[in-house]
Amino acid sequence: MTMSDRVAVDRIARAVTYPGPGDSKYTRGVVSLLTGSARYPGAALLGVNAAARCGAGYVRYEGPAAARDLILLRRPEVVMGASLATHTDSWVIGSGFPSVSSRDLGQEDYALAVQLLASYAGNPDYWEGSLDGCLADGPKDDCKDGLDAHPKEAQEDRSRVRSEGHPEGASCPGDRLALHNSLRHLVKGTYCLVDAGALDFFAQAAANRPLTEADSLRHVVVTPHAGEAASMLTICGYGVTRQEVESAPRKYAKILADELECVVVLKGSPTIIYDSHSSHELLQLEATHWLATAGTGDVLAGLLGALLAQNASAMNKGDLDTQTVAAAGVFLHSLAAAIAAGDYNSQKALLTDPTDSRIHPMPAGHPICAMDVAQTLPAAIGLVLDSDWAALYRQSVIDNAAAGESDTDLPGFLR
Numbered sequence: 001m002t003m004s005d006r007v008a009v010d011r012i013a014r015a016v017t018y019p020g021p022g023d024s025k026y027t028r029g030v031v032s033l034l035t036g037s038a039r040y041p042g043a044a045l046l047g048v049n050a051a052a053r054c055g056a057g058y059v060r061y062e063g064p065a066a067a068r069d070l071i072l073l074r075r076p077e078v079v080m081g082a083s084l085a086t087h088t089d090s091w092v093i094g095s096g097f098p099s100v101s102s103r104d105l106g107q108e109d110y111a112l113a114v115q116l117l118a119s120y121a122g123n124p125d126y127w128e129g130s131l132d133g134c135l136a137d138g139p140k141d142d143c144k145d146g147l148d149a150h151p152k153e154a155q156e157d158r159s160r161v162r163s164e165g166h167p168e169g170a171s172c173p174g175d176r177l178a179l180h181n182s183l184r185h186l187v188k189g190t191y192c193l194v195d196a197g198a199l200d201f202f203a204q205a206a207a208n209r210p211l212t213e214a215d216s217l218r219h220v221v222v223t224p225h226a227g228e229a230a231s232m233l234t235i236c237g238y239g240v241t242r243q244e245v246e247s248a249p250r251k252y253a254k255i256l257a258d259e260l261e262c263v264v265v266l267k268g269s270p271t272i273i274y275d276s277h278s279s280h281e282l283l284q285l286e287a288t289h290w291l292a293t294a295g296t297g298d299v300l301a302g303l304l305g306a307l308l309a310q311n312a313s314a315m316n317k318g319d320l321d322t323q324t325v326a327a328a329g330v331f332l333h334s335l336a337a338a339i340a341a342g343d344y345n346s347q348k349a350l351l352t353d354p355t356d357s358r359i360h361p362m363p364a365g366h367p368i369c370a371m372d373v374a375q376t377l378p379a380a381i382g383l384v385l386d387s388d389w390a391a392l393y394r395q396s397v398i399d400n401a402a403a404g405e406s407d408t409d410l411p412g413f414l415r
């Protein structure tokens, strides 16, 4: 039976965190975005902007020169270059891709995309067929910093990937097996947000996965809109149109999540966040409709990637689940849009109980563009951190510390 709940601040506050004195840029979440294309460089800027503005410790970018130039002008804090060899807690793949093809992405980014997507799809062998005819060089060697922040085992995996390179560099079967194993291991401790032009490739790899590999899918969140969900469902063997998904989004979010065994964020109004592992459905009903404008999905992808990175260690310890983190991203996206648009109805509905009859209609705001949503993310995060629910959560952290844990884990303001 499907359990259903509204996405509300009490549910998601746990995934929105303060930095503490023990934090560094590495512990606050390293997110790597493989996004944008010569055709859609703007999508890359929107995603890195969102990731940087919502508190990731470190944002890396990999993509075409047009997007890199644009990003460096607007967000100089973003570090250029990301590969299998670099330390990362999460990947964002696909916003601004027309498709996953060497023609659209260039050979190196194509090779990186297929290896990552196939591995996260629980089908690490799938990339071999996809790379046929693509003469990829070894992974880029220009981004080795940050390795010390990960455990020794993961460092060894990255070193192996570096020295053995892409599949073409690993010619004998033993090398390939070792590389496969390293890729499998790398994707297990990290998270992946799959969006836009990477969704079909991911669905294809996941639909053909061997049953033994389903675990890596637990680390994946996919963010289709109705048209993209219809295409993914068709790949999974359901002949579904966009109109059918739009008319029954809850039904199709569940089918897609169950097929792929990952968290599905089916975007629209409402947005549905479905987790096949818990059979739990979360609904975001109160987003301002000013959000319906080009590029806001790219902002959501960057924001979700950053939240996955920030919460990776809590999720790996089992203290937090991927669906809650995904719901936190959708909530913050809606709240940031409501703030940007001056839509006080939406803001109040998000932060209080919408069935409360004391809520009176208020100004419904004005148009926004996607970059405005990225700009107001810090304010949205501040509101969540100031909410009663965040206070309650902080109190539970204090109580746990008082029950025997060291207070060095507490953020400074709590000690």
Ligand SMILES: NC(=O)C1=CN([C@@H]2O[C@H](COP(=O)(O)OP(=O)(O)OC[C@H]3O[C@@H](n4cnc5c(N)ncnc54)[C@H](OP(=O)(O)O)[C@@H]3O)[C@@H](O)[C@H]2O)[C@@H](O)CC1
Pocket: 039, 040, 041, 042, 043, 044, 094, 095, 096, 097, 098, 196, 197, 227, 228, 242, 294, 295, 296, 297, 298
């Ligand atoms: N600034 C940038 O760089 C931006 C880059 N972006 C990037 O662009 C890429 C493409 O993503 P996307 O979502 O724009 O197009 P996609 O899903 O391929 O649909 C294509 C066609 O499907 C139709 N159609 C779909 N939905 C419909 C509907 N509800 N109602 C009616 N028709 C609908 C419609 O075609 P029609 O049916 O009219 O022939 C439409 O032309 C992706 O990588 C994304 O990240 C964008 O984020 C924007 C900002």
Ligand SMILES: Nc1ncnc2c1ncn2[C@@H]1O[C@H](COP(=O)(O)OP(=O)(O)O)[C@@H](O)[C@H]1O
Pocket: 225, 266, 267, 268, 269, 271, 287, 288, 289, 290, 291, 292, 293, 294, 295, 296, 297, 298, 299, 300
């Ligand atoms: N009518 C609406 N009301 C509220 N939010 C909406 C509405 N329509 C779309 N959205 C939201 O806007 C965003 C659009 O994302 P997407 O379709 O991927 O656009 P793009 O690819 O142009 O970035 C999603 O977060 C979606 O949930």
